[in-house]
Amino acid sequence: MANLDLYRSKRDFSRTREPKGAAKRRSRAEQAGGAFVVHKHAARRLHYDLRLEHGGVLWSWAVTRGPSLDPAEKRLAVHVEDHPLEYGGFEGTIPEGEYGAGSVIIWDEGKWIPEGNPAGGMEKGHLAFTLEGHKLGGRWKLVRLKSRRGEKRDNWLLIKVDDDFARDDEDILKTAPDSVVSGKSVEEVGDDPAGDVWSTDEKPAKGRKPRGTKSSTARSKVSGRPAKIEAEPLPRFVEPCLATLEDKPPAGEHWLHEVKFDGYRLQARISGGKVRLHTRTGLDWTDRFRDQIAAAFAALPCDTALIDGEVVALGKDGISSFSALQAALSDGEATDLVFYAFDLLHLDGEDLRAEPLLARKERLEELLQATKPDAALRYSEHFVEPGQTMLRHACRMGLEGVISKRVDAPYRSGRGRDWIKSKCTQRQEFVIAGYVPCKASRNQLGSLVLGYHEGGELKPAGRVGTGFTRKSAANLKRRLDAIAAETAPFEGAAGRERGIVWVKPELVAEIAFGSWTASKTLRHSAFLGLREDKPADEVIEEKPVKAAASRTRSAAKLMPPRASRRETTVTLSNPDKPLWPDIGFTKQNLLDYYASVWERMAPFVVERPLSLLRAPDGIGGQVFFQKHAGAGLHKSVSRMKDKDGEELLFIRDFDGLAALVQLGTVEIHLWNAKVDAVETPDQVIFDLDPDKGVPMERVRAAALTVRARLDELGFASFLKTSGGKGFHVVMPLKPKAGWDEIKAFARGFAKAMEQAQPKLYTATLSKQARKGRIFVDYLRNGRGATAIAPYSTRARPGAPVAMPVAWARLGQLAPDAFKAGTIGAGESEDEAWRGFFELARTLTGRRDAE
Known part of the structure; x- marks a missing residue:
């Protein structure tokens, strides 16, 4: 079936008023892009439907978890039947018993612009395009997954391209969950007795539910699968x-x-x-x-x-x-x-x-x-x-x-190539203390007995029996026989083992291994070769260097004296690792910087849910975002679950901050609430984000405008450089109002600025709306959204810092004026945010009303 045939075959239009769709208006070759819509659809399971206009229809994908602005998130998107263009404007309810039963809202809409020939991209299984919507913007990709034998679904991946519209510090599905048309949530649409219903039934009178809104079949607790569908038997066991x-x-x-x-x-x-x-x-x-x-x-x-x-x-x-x-x-x-x-x-x-x-x-x-x-x-x-x-x-x-x-x-039982394992190996020199002859022939080498020096003694390190060829094993055995010894070089029980040919501890072998066991023997070891250049008496166990290593010259000049360093129980691995290679600013330098500002930083970062931008190999390498705990997270980083069961990370003290540094954290982003009152924010943040080419004078003027408008409303406000392109204006609050009320206030404030001076400001995220304007970003005030922490470094050349500053200094500063290497050496802002929390007011009880 082509075009809308499959769509029509799934619906009984004598029972539903869903549109049949008009005749195809344009051929695919004539169209390049058009409208797009994302429906949020609370059907059997909540999902999102991405629809792209092409050739008089809407190409459609069901995205189970919805689109993500984070390029690191790949979302499964199942290609479904084409839908008519009229379908893109629907918001309402499909009654129970009809195909796709459930409530629907227009979560986002706008324009899509394909790269190249979209029809060709569909055939090849790779669509690249730009979205210009209210919530979604920038470049995206849809990539078809390889079909498997017997598979009926056409599976794709929806991926955000890393550009100016990418955001890894907020879940847009949570911070902007409602309709861009009506402002309603999908639950409100489903509960509205007078709302649109795609059914031949008459609309119910006010206060009555549409016919069929109650499910006629029981559903399981999680899967949502109707009980009347015959269940498949649960196997006793499946081969893994x-x-x-x-x-x-x-x-x-x-x-x-x-x-x-x-x-x-x-x-x-x-x-x-x-x-x-x-x-x-x-x-x-x-x-x-x-x-x-x-x-x-x-x-x-x-x-x-x-x-x-x-x-x-x-x-x-x-x-x-x-x-x-x-x-x-x-x-x-x-x-x-x-x-x-x-x-x-x-x-x-x-x-x-x-x-x-x-x-x-x-x-x-x-x-x-x-x-x-x-x-x-x-x-x-x-x-x-x-x-x-x-x-x-x-x-x-x-x-x-x-x-x-x-x-x-x-999921395929047995060993295959759908799953690939890659093991960690370490390399180190060990002294050869003896060997075990091969059981099949005493003339052949079975395994080597290894050791290392500690405290003046040779300690056993276990055996290695792989990594040899027949020829190399024979050569090595001849060399060992030439230095055979009558006694073991080990003390205690290790020296009394039987079946070992002991040798003088003179030869050094390089060994690759997976890890040390608790009893200090090697696991998954392999022989790599002899080291002729290293004396046996210098072989010791190699351990990570403690955090007292020397620094690179370029960074050492910039750092504050060691007297300002705050003590921590956290040990840095690789303290000399440059996190900002352009200036040689290392992991140890970063810890020293945070120690110098901790007293000022602590009131604004402790016990707040946080998200981390990590760059373990430096900002020039792979950079990724982390919101939840992973293996190896230090105990000083605390965890909690919110009312939705979402895991939140936070720190309580400097040890927690040091643990973030150990992870290679180059940016710290925070919620606008504390963990003990996580549903009631204690500040509002306006991020002034200028379009490329907007003069800095206009950005400074925008900050002053925000300050003046807040003052008229009775609120105090404080200034912070972002370390990037703009400034943050931060308004302290008493934690009384909830997230929805706070975000509504911030959105209304940004919209008022846009309406007052539409040529200067915009409250819309899309790139097109930003042209020549300053985006008054209010989205940082939604539940789960974050903003850069005061005093946090940024993953930009030179290690700039998001610095609290006095309003009087606005005219002298650029948003990236402060660098981590100079803070504490005469450029601190000790008094800038003094009295921040004392000036907090409730959202409804402002200064003039209290």
Whole structure:
């Protein structure tokens, strides 16, 4: 079927008033772009429908989790039937019992501009385009995923391109959830008895519900699957999908990456209120884990499920430890273990194995959304940054490695290439203390016995039995036989082992290995070769350098004296790593800078939900955004869950800030509320964002205009440089009003500025609206939105800082005037925000009314 045939075949137009659609108005070759609309559709499951006008119809995709402004977020988009153009203007309710039953709002609308020939892009499976809407702007991509045998759905990925419209510090779905046409929420539209209904029934009288609004069939707790649909039987056990080992992670848009846990693979089966835990070979290990993990699964809001994951024992550093897990199981103390769930195979009678991985993970995250961050059952987060970058981060944190998975792959039992594992390896020199002959022939080399020096003694480090060729092993054995010794170089029990040919500790081998065990022996080791250039008596265990390392010359000139440094219990790894390579500004320099401003910074950052922009390899490398806790997060970074079950991170003291530095955090973004009153903001922020080419004098004048208008309303305001292109005007509040009221005030304020001087200001996000104007960004005041923290550095050349400043200095300053390397050396702003919280007023009780 072509055009609207499939759309029409799914609907009975004698029962619904949905438009049939007019005859095709233009051929595809004649059209390049047109209107776009995003419908928010509360059907069986809430989702968003992206529709692009082309050839007289609306190309349509169902985006389960909705579009994201974060380029690091890939959203699954299922290509569905074309819809008529008239469909783009509908906002109302489709009654129960009809196709797509549920309420619909126009979440966004505007214009789309394709790059190249859109029809050709559809055929090739790669559409690149620009959106000019109220909420969505800039460049986007739709990329078709490779179809699998027997797969009926046409799966794509919706990806935001990293440009001026990209935002990784807010979830636009949460900060701007309502209709751009009516201003209503999707719930309000569904509850409106007088609202539009696409049905042949007459509109009900005021106060009456439309016919059929109550569901006639029961639905399961999470899946939303109608109970009358015949459920598929829950398997007792499914052979797990296994990863193939490769030397590096795969690259490309079709992959996501997860932490490789160092634990036991388990499959959790939930049925009839009972939970069973099976190993990868199908053995029932439920009793080995007592009731802790099973109870966490039993509490999930589902009737039946099959969940794949791994059980681990976490150390104090948050890293999984296999030796600790074995000890816990052998001692019968398996009470502090954690199950990380990473796949969902079956849910409430629905077999999900044929679904793409991304769809399965979305369902799994939804199922686990109410679990606490410190619970025994946790969702395994994934990352879409390049796999090689992810592996480097994992290795630095002491993790075992990375599992890379195809986002479009179904769940296939057995070992395949849909999942790829890449392990971390370390390299170090070790002294050869002896060797074990091959069991098949004493004339051949089986393994090497290794050691290292500590405290004047040679300590055992375990054995290595791989990495040799037959020829290299024979040559090495001859060299070792020439230096054979009658006694062991080790003291104690290690020197009394049998079956070892001991040698003089003279030769040094370079060894690659995965990690150290708790008993200080090597895991996953491999022989790389002999080191002829290093004396054996200099071989010691290599450990990370403590945070007292020397600094680079260029940065040392800029830093405040060490006397201003605040002490912390957090140890920096790689303190000499340049985070701003252009000026040689290192991780240690960043910690020193924050120590010099901490007393001024603390009142504005402690105990506020935060989001992090991290650049572990420096701002010239991969930069990514983090909102939730990950493996290895220091205990000084606190966590909590809000009323929606969303995990929030915050810090309480300088140790928390130091822990953020250790992560390579180059920007700290904060909510406008504190964690103890997270639903009532205590400030409003107006971000003045000028279009390219707008003179700085106009930006300064805009800041003064905001200040004057707020003063007329009875509010005090304070000035902050953004460290970027504009200024922030910050208004302190007493935490009384809720987010909706605060955002409505900020939006109304920005709109009033736009209406008063439309040639100077705009309150619209789109690039077209900004031309030659200053965007009065009020979106920073929505729930979950963030703004750059006072005194935080920015990921820009020179390490600029978002600095609180006095209004009197506005005419002298550029938004990026302050640099982290000079703060504390005569350019501080100690008095700028004095009295900030004392001048707070309620939104309704302003200064003139109190």
